[in-house]
Amino acid sequence: MRSRSSNSSSPPQPPRQSRRGSGLFWREMLDVLALGVWSAMLFRYWFGGKLLLLLHPNYAWLSNSAAIILALLALYRAWQIFRATSASRSASASADSAHVTLLPGNLSSAILLTVAIFGLIYTPRAFASQTAVQRGISETLSLTRARPQRFERAATPEERSIIDWIRLVNVYPEPDAYEGESVDVKGFVIHPDNWPDNYLMVSRFVLTCCAADAYPVGLPVKLTDAAARADYAVDSWLSVTGQMQTETLDGRRQIAIAPTAIRAVEEPRNPYEY
Amino acid sequence: MVQLNTGFTLFLSLLVEAVPFLLIGVAFSSLLLFFVDDRQLVGILPKNPLFGALVGSLIGVLFPVCECGNVPVARRLIVQGAPTAVSIGFLLAAPTINPVVFWATWVAFKGQPEIVFMRVGFTLLIATTIGWVFSHQADIGPFLQESVERSRFRGRGGETSAASPAETDTPALLQGGTFLAGELGGSFQLDTPVAQRLVANPVIEQSVASKFELALENMVRELRELGAVLVFGSAIAATVQVAIPRETILSLGQGVVSSIVAMMVLAAVVSICSTVDSFFALSFAATFTSGSLVAFLIFGPMIDLKNIGLLLTVFKGRAVFYLFGLAALMSFALSLFVNLYIG
Structure with missing residues (x-):
């Protein structure tokens, strides 16, 4: 005025x-x-x-x-x-x-x-493993939160992202059903405390609205023979290709990736999945 | 350090998501303030207590204001002789039952739409019930602050236009910002030119251009104040998420009763504006029970620290206490019901 x-x-x-x-x-x-x-x-x-x-x-x-x-x-x-x-x-x-x-x-x-x-x-950073653990990454394979808003089975297994896999498994949890399907996913590395040394988790955060509701999801990767998870630094980004197989982790049968190739990649411009 | 980064990112994310809604909210409330003649509305309001309370609860659809804007509007309704049931219903429901808040809640809780509908449904239920209860007091006069009571009778007698001490608080009716109790005296008198300009019916006597200018000014002012509260709210939400150990939050947030109590206390303390409070609640969605989120979303807009100050400019302490008590008990009961039988 x-x-x-x-x-x-x-x-x-x-x-x-x-x-x-x-x-x-x-x-x-x-x-x-x-x-x-x-x-x-x-x-x-x-x-x-x-x-x-x-x-x-x-x-x-x-x-x-x-x-x-x-x-x-x-x-x-x-x-x-x-x-x-x-x-x-x-x-x-x-x-x-x-x-x-x-x-x-x-x-x-x-x-x-x-x-x-x-x-x-200040430049915002994408959330990393520590936040994932804080927000309960270990529970994600028995996901309670992510009710799929839309559900479509990706035409080919290797096109599925981590969250696609998780949603699929939530709808049809029998791990054997996915045995041998090809996997090609990108995510950052988490070393869950209670997993043996030859397992790591590739994970992503999923958003529905904003970073405040980001929740982590991840898939276990069973490293072959000599390789230990210490070779893959926590929070580094990996592209993992391989096949799905059934493993027992945390006393539970669940899917795990048997990798044929693990490559280090740059953090994507958009680190979240939706 | 990672924690700090996470906290900052969360904080900014809450702000960046909430600010557009805050802008829409203040724009609406400012425009309506100067372009809608609520006296016409008062004329057509139903007299039946129950129906009146329901209608009052729904008027918010026409006045998309958050809880800082609705007390002045409710006060205006009371002064202009609207039935008690309508005014109380409006007072409690308007911050929640309006399109902007519905949209914001929908954006935040798209993954759990039942929360959005429970928020609206329960608010309607609580506001209608309390409006109905209050309407059993035949004359609302004894509940009101004396200054409001005086201007109410004047308002019935005719249009308020003369500058008299009783009117110095009238501009509060017309401004959509925040006010504190006990400030009705001196501070308003400093401002009589502006006061009179606003008291004179803004709808009739202002040109469109100057109304628009007033609305813009009001918008900036509300933005400044509500924005600062939003900053505090976001800071608290982000801090709680990164600083308090997950086990503590989970043990509190998964308790059927403790989660509801915690969220209601948080709602009362944080005083975050109802257009953006759903984003605040969202950051607790993963760790708190659905019932407690609903409790936060229905109770916060009705009663919070900021709002109690505002309410005390209209009602006497006892009436505010009843409002507070009834709203808190009903919110708690309904949320408990959600936790036990729905969530």
Whole structure:
């Protein structure tokens, strides 16, 4: 509002009011900054491609639209301040003294600005094995959480991703049914504590909405003869090809990959599955 | 270090997912504030207590405001003489039963749609019941703060336009932000020019351009305040996830009763806006019982720390206590039912 901002430099004001007006000016600038930096942060995730680490791609457009709207709001506020300043309006510095809030307005703006600056500097990372363990990777083969929203049996077994396999096994749990099917999956390495040394797990996080609900899924890989899992560092990304077979792990019969080839790969641009 | 990274990523993810919904929420509430004439609404409200409470609970569909915006609107309804059942129903249900919140909850809980429907259904049930209970008090007057009570009678007599001490709190009715109790006196008087501009019926006396300007300004202000609360909420959610050992969370979150109590306390303390609280709840979805998530989602929008301050600007302490008690007990009972028989 025009009337809310007053000019700090207009000469004929009593000192008290002038000080107040100047405080108001900076406060409004803080608003503009907070809005602008928030927008910049969202733009950065949008064009830097890191948005996929935070959100399900279906909702990227929401964040992208927010980036645009926040930018427009910031511009609008800046224009208002500019207009008020150049018009030398000394109208009531009432501001929103009528508006008593839980947090003082300045503090709110400052918090928002700080968080946005942090978001602008900090590069989000994909979740890794430690989080997977924290979130209960060991339970994923008897998955309770991932009810398939759609269920289609991939035409060929080697096209299935880790989550496709898990969903399949949840629907039809008999491991022998998959004996000998080809597997070709990518994921990061976890060394579950209670597994013998010749097993590792390739896993992925699955999102339904955003990183907050990411849950880990994984498939056991039975390493052949001499190779030990220590050869494959935790959190490194592997592409594993081989055949499915039935093994007994954790006292339970379950599918495991008998690999024919294990290659180290780069972390994919989009590390999650959906 | 890994924990820290996970925490930051979670924190940002919650914020980035929630901010668009927060924007939609404040945009709606700001536009409605200045473009909808709720006095016309009051004229057609049903007088039957039960039906009135139900209708009141559903008005939120027309006023998509979260719990910070709905107290001022409810207050406006009371002042303009809306039946008690309608006002109370609206007060409790509007933050949940509205399109923006429904959409946000749907986005968050697409994998468990029953949570979305339980949220809406239970809120409707609780709000209607409490509205109905309150309507047995023939005159709501004794429950109201004196300033509201005074302006209520004035409101019946005619339009509020003269600047008198009793009216200095009226702008609160028209602003969708947050207010604290005990601030009705001096601080508003500093602001009488703005107050009068707003008290004069905003729908009739403002040009579209200036209404739009007011709405935008209101939007920025709400965004600032609710955004700061959202930042706190996200920080708490992220911290709980990475800092507290999984065993502790599981033992708390898998308990049929303990999970509900924990989530209700969290809902009351965190005070996160109802347009974005589903994302907060989502981060607990893997470890907490469905009933406790439902408890969080129905109880939080009705009563929380931030909101109690707001409620006290309208109601006396005793009435707020009844509202709080009834809402808490019913939320708890329904969530327990979910945990025992559905979840």
